[in-house]
Amino acid sequence: MIAARRVELALASSPTAEGHPRLPHIAERSGHPFAPYSPCGDSCLPPTSTLPRCSWTRSVARLVRLAALMVGAALLALAWPLLTHRRRDASTPWLYRSVLRAAGVRLVRAGDASFAPPGTGTLVVANHVSWLDILALGAGEPVRMIAKREVRSWPVIGTLAARTGALFVDRTGLRALPAVVEETAAALATGALVGVFGEATTWCGAAAGPFRRAVFQAALDAGVPVRPVALRYRLLDGRASTAPAFLGSETLWASLLRVVRLPGVVCELDVLPLLQPAAGTDRRALAAAAQRAVTAATGVAATAAPGPSPRLAAVAA
Numbered sequence: 496m497i498a499a500r501r502v503e504l505a506l507a508s509s510p511t512a513e514g515h516p517r518l519p520h521i522a523e524r525s526g527h528p529f530a531p532y533s534p535c536g537d538s539c540l541p542p543t544s545t546l547p548r549c550s551w552t553r554s555v556a557r558l559v560r561l562a563a564l565m566v567g568a569a570l571l572a573l574a575w576p577l578l579t580h581r582r583r584d585a586s587t588p589w590l591y592r593s594v595l596r597a598a599g600v601r602l603v604r605a606g607d608a609s610f611a612p613p614g615t616g617t618l619v620v621a622n623h624v625s626w627l628d629i630l631a632l633g634a635g636e637p638v639r640m641i642a643k644r645e646v647r648s649w650p651v652i653g654t655l656a657a658r659t660g661a662l663f664v665d666r667t668g669l670r671a672l673p674a675v676v677e678e679t680a681a682a683l684a685t686g687a688l689v690g691v692f693g694e695a696t697t698w699c700g701a702a703a704g705p706f707r708r709a710v711f712q713a714a715l716d717a718g719v720p721v722r723p724v725a726l727r728y729r730l731l732d733g734r735a736s737t738a739p740a741f742l743g744s745e746t747l748w749a750s751l752l753r754v755v756r757l758p759g760v761v762c763e764l765d766v767l768p769l770l771q772p773a774a775g776t777d778r779r780a781l782a783a784a785a786q787r788a789v790t791a792a793t794g795v796a797a798t799a800a801p802g803p804s805p806r807l808a809a810v811a812a
Contacts, residue, residue, distance in 0.1 A: 515539065515702045518798045531695035531707070534798075536743035539699035540753075546738055547730065549599070549758045557755040560597035564590065569651045575658040584637045587659055591634040595627070598751070599759045600739075602631055606766030610636060610722050616683035617769070618714040620785045621724040622793060623692035624700045625741045626750065628726055631762050638690040639682055641675070641710065649747075662689070672709055679713035689713075693785060699737040700728060703795045706786040711778040721772070723785045725765040725792035731758050765792045 516534035571586060578586065595602055611617035619638055621628060632638050639660040647653045647663050657663075662682070664675050682689050693706030714721050728739040739760050741750040754760060767788045772781055790796050 515699075515798070518704075533694070533696045533698050533704055533742070535697065535699040535702065535740070537745070539701065539737050539742060540740065541736060541738055546736075546753075546756075547732070547758050548756055553599075554755050557597055557599055561594065561751075561755075564594055564597055565651050568655050572651065572654040572658050575655075583659075587637055587655075588634050591630040595630050595634060595762070598627075598754055599757065600627060600630075600754070601759060601761050602634055602764060603761055604635065604764045604766065607768070608766075610638070610688050610724075610766065611720070611769075614686045616686045616717060616719040617688050617722050618679075618683060618710070618719060619688055619690040619722045619724055620693045620706070620711075620789075621690070621726055622700075622703055622789050622795075623694050623697045624726055624728060624737075625697065625739045626747060627728075627739055627741075627754070627760075627762060628692065629690075631726060631764050632690050632724065636688065638688045641679065641689065641691040660687070676709060676713045676716070679710060680716040683713060683717035683719045693782070693789070697741050699740045699742060700735070700793075700795065701737055703790070703793070703797045705797045706782045706789075708778045708782040711781040711785070715772060715776070715778060715781065721770040721781060721785055723767040723770065723788040723792075725763075725767060725789045727763045727765075727793055729761050729763070731761065736760075767792060 516536065516538060518532075518534050568590060571590065575583065592602070610619050619632065621632060629640055629642075632640070637659065639662060640656065641662045641664055642656060644663045644665045646656055646661070649656075660682070662675060662678055664672075679689055679691075691710050694704035695707045696704070698704050711721065727735065728737075729735045730738070738757060739750075739754055739762075741747070770781065770784055770788070786797060
């Protein structure tokens with residue numbers, strides 16, 4: 496189902512690749528040169544007037560259900576130390592599925608039935624569009640996510656993420672990166688599923704960013720395979736849309752409201768064939784192979800890095 500619609504669905508409510516904001520040269524970006532970067536922002540979102548709307552009563556009902564689930568999540572986080580491993584493994588996917596349903600999001604999963612055989616550590620790598628991505632990845636089986644450090648301070652969500660073994664990353668610097676790779680490799684070696692978004696930050700879905708290479712070293716160090724996963728979003732009428740995206744400086748609340756006001760959203764999750772690194776494979780080649788697999792599934796190629804910046808060109812001249 497997903498494969499048949501990949502190329503057919505026009506990005507009717509999304510910006511075209513030609514109209515997408517330019518990816519600036521690394522020298523023109525703010526922050527340190529290796530910080531995750533995406534040019535996606537408000538201009539990538541469809542105008543509100545073009546989006547279908549559900550009734551206000553349905554939107555309010557969805558918000559009430561989500562609030563109830565947040566209370567349940569808080570209680571689950573408190574009771575976490577008392578639960579058996581089996582109950583832990585079952586409770587988090589159930590909660591994620593419930594949140595998706597409450598928000599009006601239907602998850603359609605295709606490809607392999609599981610991310611990995613039982614007891615086999617696997618690095619699960621997906622493209623990143625929305626906060627919904629985390630729920631979609633964890634709705635089928637427990638996945639320890641690599642998340643930005645700021646998530647740890649989010650009410651309820653941060654506590655639950657920590658309880659479920661999330662690995663928090665400081666994206667403002669490079670000093671902590673070796674420790675994150677080491678911690679990820681250790682988790683993979685114990686048979687855990689560790690999830691990471693290859694682009695390290697969100698893109699709108701009408702355009703995509705390059706996959707970062709560092710975390711692939713953890714899979715190589717642990718001697719485990721990589722599972723590429725492709726995520727796409729569309730409206731109920733079949734149009735691919737950037738409306739579910741969570742971009743730039745937008746708040747989680749603003750993104751949530753846009754989603755619950757839609758008649759519905761379909762999240763297509765395609766579990767692609769495992770990548771078994773051959774002897775001598777380096778992280779650059781592994782990252783490139785994962786990105787090619789995701790690109791083939793989504794039909795959205797990574798935005799090419801620009802040439803020398805005007806500033807550097809002027810200096811060179």
